[in-house]
Amino acid sequence: MSGALTGTGTLVRLALRRDRVILPIWVLVLGLLPAMTVSAYEQLYPDAASRASLNASGTNNPSIAVIYGKAFDLTTAGGFTVWRYGVFLSLFMCLVAGFTVVRHTRAEEESGRLELLGSAVIGRHAALAAAVAVAGGTSLVIGVVQAVAMIGVGLPATGSLVLASGFAGAGLVFTAVSAVTAQLTTYSRSANGLAGGVLGVAFLLRAVGDSSPGASWMSWLSPLSWPQQARPFAGERGWVLALPLVTAVVVGAVAVFLAPRRDLGAGLLPPRLGRPAAAASLSGPVGLAWRLQRGALIGWAVAMAVVGAVFGSIADGIEGLLGDSAQLTAILERMGGAQAVVDTYLATIAGVFGLFVAVYAVLATQRLRSEEAEGRAEPVLATGTSRVAWMSAHLLFALIGSAVLLAVAGVGAGMAHGLRAGDLGTQLAHAAGGAVAQVPAVWVVAGIAALLFGLVPRASTAASWAVAGVALGLGLFGPALNLGQVVLNVSPFTHVPKVPGPSVPVEPLVWLGVVAVALVVASLVAFRRRDVSS
């Protein structure tokens, strides 16, 4: 076994060299975010009375818990941070760690680069060990930065350490999960997809567990809720931190067990044989784009339907639980709502759907760049397929696909809520309307990604993720950070009217639509005028 790890150090340095831009960005963003809530909290809830009232209404509210997780103590800035960031920061930690592992294992094998290295003096487990070291190390470094920053802004040291350890632990768990999925599949896309599926299940488990008193045990199955369950700043339960550690070690052991049981380049799930001839549907650029995009679209549609139904099923109980707490209504309004509490809730979750689907829109648009960069666009563009036709076929999925996904999420929420409220017709229209109102804003994000592809192909992947990241960050964390309206206005989602709401101004939607169309047209023109590059 001594030789199995030979060369790990070299591979770690190679990985750090390749990720020298992206990893420091993640460390800074995820590392500093929790500490930044403190001043916002103190501005929003300046005195003991406002905090007590926030605490009274927030700790028992399932409708908010479904999104943000369980609140244990909202009377301190620390407890507020745990509640507001616990789930989503854990989610980001998992994504960063998971993508990093797959990027340095399965993606390298797929490209054949690992084979080149494997012929040099590199042990059998070295690539996996190096990827795990980089991803796990990144999680730990982010945790250290988080702890130092939180203690630095004056939060209690114990709670800061427990919360930061919880976040780092989530990263470690998904380092291990991705190390397993990278052994199972042949393609990095499927390895990421499989890990994403696990993450989605984890999110749903805690969404249901956190919001349904009878099923709270389900939260314990989800690594995303462990940082909150450790109760940082609210009577810490340090032993909970053993859960991510044990899970990471056990799942990691599975990866180590699986790794030697397969050939380099192969997955444990064998690739199946395909059709000897193409079906009639596989003709023309749209047929090809459908074939390439349908898997992702169907997967997202299922996920959005489930997410919609889970979020929607909570809406009915919200009124009774709230009573007429003016304080909580105020919070919901700060989260971006209008009058009636249920409507506010429906409008809020519609905004969350919009942010999720924006990620899909960027993914679908990025397909253009990966097709081009990996040399698969060239043979197609050397046939009778025009550039505009080829690009439009993929944009069709980014645009129509995201509209479909929003409709699915809205209908899912509306059905679940309407059936429970016994008012299917109205509630379905309300929830679906709210989701569909996000379409123009999602299209703006897709349009920006498309224009980046047309203008700066090589930088477009990173740049479009930055755009999606800004939109997501402002949407999820912006209001709680008490950022100025000027900053919030950068995101197209800030301009979406609250639907359902007492009065729905149509002009912002029209303007967003016009901007999106202009972006798409400009992107097509830009792509037609540039070189096809690899």
Added chain:
Amino acid sequence: MTTAISVSGLVKTFGATRALDGLDLTVRTGEVHGFLGPNGSGKSTTIRVLLGLLRADAGAVELLGGDPWRDATSLHRRLAYVPGDVSLWPNLSGGEVIDLLGRLRGGLDQRRRADLLERFDLDPRKKGRAYSKGNRQKVALVAALASDVDLLVLDEPTSGLDPLMESVFQQCIGEERDRGRTVLLSSHILAEVETLCDRVSIIRAGRTVETGTLAELRHLTRTSITAELAGPPDGIAGLPGVHDLEVEGARVHFDVDTQQLDAALRALTSAGVKSLTSQPPTLEELFLRHYQEAGR
């Protein structure tokens, strides 16, 4: 129309790099034209310009009577292209890719498709990722050869094929020529070029350095002579076109430009020839000469 491809003074720069620097290329309709040059000399860049994937910075380019940038779509229906490095969609089978590319070009001859699959010994059910480099090239070749087009543009199409498949490929190109199709074949395999090509263009550092039929190009090469003489080898050293002369007693060895062969032989016979070996010029020498100059 007698010219399928006509390029003159083509310039293409990438940032500070001048990939093509006044390149000329003429391919006549119905010929198999060899396109040769060392790595990085601009072969693939030229082909990408011809396909309208890259935009020329300067120079005139005409393909099948049209402008490859402006009329890309209509021209592409009349040509088939095999890239040097074929990458396939991981989740599409080889058969699906062949049919898809054929349909995008406007049709595929099903009988020819079946025939080519058999001759190239290709399993069309495997998915893209499962094919080796050679098999990925076969997928692209079958798709191109089974399409009903006027022009085939092949960028080092055989670099991953084994010798058996290489000979199948040569047969296929011969058949294409017999049907009157034009082929632009970029290649590194000299035997392939000698067997297949009617005319050849050699490029180096983005410029055309030689172009012509193989017979014409052979004229530019040198013949290698070894002779045993009855008398002293007088006068040979002073002849024009003689290079690398070595004299060991009565034995001489030298290279002579093919145009000067006659004069050199006269000088030898006047000294009295006891034995004579002459090595015909090979294309290899010609290429090596041009390729090596690239390094200087």
